[in-house]
Amino acid sequence: MKEDIISQVKQKLGDKILNFFEKNKKRYYIEIDKKDIVECSKILFDDLGFRFQTASGVDCEQNFEILYHFSYDKTGQIVSLRVKLDKEKPEIESLTKVFKAAEWIEREIWELLGINFVGHPNLKHLLLSDDWPQGNYPLREK
């Protein structure tokens, strides 16, 4: 059973997987291309019954990374989908059409890291005040 769900993930995502890393039996990191994020999330969330935990945006030296953490509660395994976005025009499709739970976290990443979410219904400030200076993103490394 425990092996099952991960091999199902591997099989369903197929050649969308750019890099597969097994940290241990409970934690998996899968790198995918940013254009596949909606499709991969649908596979995990709708088809396989994963639960969306949250997403974490990281400013790395070469690019931005977003990790979408999904939990499979029947076995307690966590699969994190990693996408890399270029620094010039960080942009990715919104997941709000797959699940409502993405709405707040995408707003948060948008305002703190300046990553644009295409197709988000309500991309406005969540944590920062509405008159926060434009183009000032607190979590970007200087």
Place this chain on the structure above:
Amino acid sequence: MINDMSENNKRKIIPIGPYHPLQEEAEFFKLYIDGETVVDIDIEIGYNHRGIEQISTMRHYDQIPYTVERICGICSTSHPFAYVNAVEDLLGIDIPLRAKCIRSIIGELERLHSHLLWLGLAGHFIGYNTVWMWSWKYRESVCDILELISGNRQHYSMFKIGGVRKDIPKDLIPQIEKMCDDLIPAIDMFKGAVMDDPVIHARLKGVGVLTKEDAINFCVLGPTARASGIDIDVRRDDPQQNSTAYGLVEFKVPVLNNGDVFDKAVIRILEMYESIKIIKQCLAILKKEPEGNIEIKVDFIPPGEGVGHYEAPRGEVFHYIRSDGSNRPIRHKIRAPSYMNVASNKVAAVGQSIADAAITLAAVDPCYCCTERTVAVDVDNKEVVYTWNDLIKLSQQKTEKIKKML
């Protein structure tokens, strides 16, 4: 403050929030009402944004448990718990058995006092002030035990990477056991008061329903999810054997299906029995283990990333840590359960009457103090109509009315 005249211009707006000096997570609910019915709701948060994720990347690893402990006053041990789980996941270490048990004991004591706090406030909101007084009276005994163990009633400062900071000496164990035994009849009483009272049935059943479909869509957590028929609990699903004792003890995860306030209340009451069970089993292990073996030394955090989570009283707390090999993390992502649960009020509160709004918004346990200040403003003539106290009064009057009808 209220100038949303566009599409809702004929409706009144009841703002709940945003600020109160006691709150740990501020939120601002804008209820659009039509007569007595809530027709739409806007949720605004961020009033208490302190940038803890950023602050955390400026501390070294050993300081962070204290920092993240201050995210929340009520579930103050859940954040360090998830944080050390994340770092230990990164390291891949296995901590001593005694430390695992102490961690779980502290976590469960916290759940007890948090649920008792919620129960008291929920009672107050619907006009059962006796429940409020009694519930908080028993909460005291839990806080006393926490003080006995850690020296603090809140912010216990017990967690560190690789173990815990303080041991539970053998001579404290009988006192903890006695507290647990004394608490069981009290919980029996609360259970009876909720389950057998026709007024509470009439007042809370079918109120603030969150369907299973919506619950999955909003990815809600903890008692909010379990009352809507979603069988999840991090303690059972992913016990993180190397960091906690939950894999070594037996307990049940109560799940109900109606998704209303009544079920959320019952879930929390039933969970308290399970917490006591866990504490007692952990104490039994402690008795057998030699004292003092409570940590392993960790000198160096290698580059890498780790994910840790823990079932806080309100649901899953999630921490993500990334290290570059220095003494500080380069990224620390924190997601508290209310982040997911509060958003679900968007569907749970709409369609309810104003008298039910207070208890519905409160049913996800969003750390109440936040919503303590409210005024209702008539948009047309800018007149203040309701205060928060009026809202509670409305809620309590409805209970009185039901009492007379029965």
